[in-house]
Amino acid sequence: MKLTDHLSAPVLPAVNVLSTGQARGRDCVFCGIILTSDTAVDLGVRDLQRAGEKVHWFPRACRWCADGGYVDILFAAAFSACGTLPPPEQLTDLYRRLRHEIRRRLPAATKASDEAGEGSLEWHAHQRNIDAAHDALADEPGDRPGSLVLAMRVAELGRRLRDLLRYPPCGGT
Structure with a gap:
């Protein structure tokens, strides 16, 4: 495996x-x-x-969702989380799914960065996306975060996923 x-x-x-x-x-x-x-x-x-x-x-x-449209559902939920403050179990589930989707796209981003050639403008653009995604993934909300804290983390993960959207997910085309 x-x-x-x-x-x-x-x-x-x-x-x-x-x-x-x-x-x-x-x-x-x-x-x-x-x-x-x-x-x-x-x-x-x-x-x-x-x-x-x-x-x-x-x-x-x-x-539509099976063909990748589910990402739009994640975006809508992530970008509205701070305004609507869904129940904690929904925020936790959304947080988990966004993290997974970001991790699915990081290998393609890394490959694109490697292919661009270190030091080139294209390489720096890829690296900015990769570094921001890693930073967002490392920023854990803690053991029992409040709804607003978790909603803010979800919104940040949504922004990072938006940056990685141009990279295909693992197993994708």
Whole structure:
């Protein structure tokens, strides 16, 4: 297994922040749109623990989110977090998913930097994005952060992900 194998797919939202329809596969797990047999994309079986028992979960997404549109959902949530202050469990889930998406894009950014040639203007532009992303990933919110602190961290991660958007995620095209 390569180091980046676990980064090949986006992290799904935590089950405890999903609507009943999203948890049951009726609605897109990312954006919540109601799915039909023509619009649903099966994301594969997932195992999770419920009341001490291992159960199977079959999340589904709409074609738009499955093709990468979920990143727009992350942006919208990240950039509105300070204004709306979602519940702590939603902020924590968003924080986790943004960090994962940034880590998925860092290998491509590093590769682009290496290919640009050290010291060139292009290399410096790539390095600025890489360094800012690493700084944001290193800035942990602490053990029990308040909602506003966590919302501010989420907004910063959203900005860093926006900077990395031009780099394809691991496993992406």
